[in-house]
Amino acid sequence: MTNNNIKWQQLDVNSAQREALLGHKSAVIWFTGLSGSGKSSVANALEQALAMQGKHTYLLDGDNVRHGLCADLGFSATDRTESLRRVGAVAGLMADAGLLVLSAFISPYRAQRELVKSLIPQGKFIEVHIATPLNVCEQRDVKGLYKKARAGELSQFTGISDPYEAPKAADLVLDTSVTSLQDSVQQLLQLLTQKGIIN
Numbered sequence: 001m002t003n004n005n006i007k008w009q010q011l012d013v014n015s016a017q018r019e020a021l022l023g024h025k026s027a028v029i030w031f032t033g034l035s036g037s038g039k040s041s042v043a044n045a046l047e048q049a050l051a052m053q054g055k056h057t058y059l060l061d062g063d064n065v066r067h068g069l070c071a072d073l074g075f076s077a078t079d080r081t082e083s084l085r086r087v088g089a090v091a092g093l094m095a096d097a098g099l100l101v102l103s104a105f106i107s108p109y110r111a112q113r114e115l116v117k118s119l120i121p122q123g124k125f126i127e128v129h130i131a132t133p134l135n136v137c138e139q140r141d142v143k144g145l146y147k148k149a150r151a152g153e154l155s156q157f158t159g160i161s162d163p164y165e166a167p168k169a170a171d172l173v174l175d176t177s178v179t180s181l182q183d184s185v186q187q188l189l190q191l192l193t194q195k196g197i198i199n
């Protein structure tokens with residue numbers, strides 16, 4: 001919904017000045033993948049590595065966001081889109097504030113990830129596909145949700161009874177069934193360096 005009575009307010013301190021004050025560029029590192037693929041583990045380890053280097057970060061995680069910002073939403077395609085729209089808007093504001101934002105959401109549809117990208121300042125959306133195969137995620141079954149989904153106790157479960165559309169051109173693809181946590185972090189730090197986000 002657009003409201004013609006609301007105008008964008010120009011402010012005097014801009015994103016580039018905030019980045020200069022913090023000493024690094026901002027970005028949104030968007031992890032997408034199946035439940036149990038390793039999104040949270042990899043994002044968490046990357047945040048630790050960045051914090052050790054004195055970078056200013058914030059990690060937005062699906063499970064946590066769904067306790068507050070998106071507590072009113074479920075897992076229908078419409079609800080997931082609205083949840084991701086809210087998260088995208090928040091991530092965009094955090095990037096504007098100068099932070100390195102890490103986000104760990106299944107974000108199963110390409111169109112949903114495109115929507116998020118459109119909410120992030122130009123050139124600051126970095127897509128990382130955690131492409132761990134479904135059978136490995138299901139074997140891990142960290143929260144026992146695959147078992148419930150197979151038993152028909154949980155509907156619309158991504159990978160089992162709901163789709164997952166893999167990215168076609170992610171900035172980085174990691175399969176945690178063959179890549180260690182340390183190697184994933186190294187590859188991510190290399191990517192951020194190549195892109196000139198960190199030194």
Ligand SMILES: Nc1ncnc2c1ncn2[C@@H]1O[C@H](COP(=O)(O)OS(=O)(=O)O)[C@@H](OP(=O)(O)O)[C@H]1O
Nearest residue numbers: 034035036062075080105106107108155156157158
């Ligand atoms: N139906 C269904 N499908 C998928 N996932 C489910 C579902 N119900 C609950 N959960 C738990 O919710 C976590 C996913 O939330 P997200 O906000 O990342 O999902 S989405 O981006 O809106 O698709 C997900 O967390 P992760 O395992 O960390 O991915 C699950 O623990």
Ligand SMILES: Nc1ncnc2c1ncn2[C@@H]1O[C@H](COP(=O)(O)OP(=O)(O)O)[C@@H](O)[C@H]1O
Nearest residue numbers: 034035036037038039040041142176179180181
């Ligand atoms: N190489 C690896 N990288 C990341 N996670 C791994 C790896 N090997 C095993 N795991 C395990 O896989 C599980 C992934 O769970 P999690 O990070 O919560 O995934 P998601 O956030 O995608 O649901 C964790 O229990 C983690 O310890």
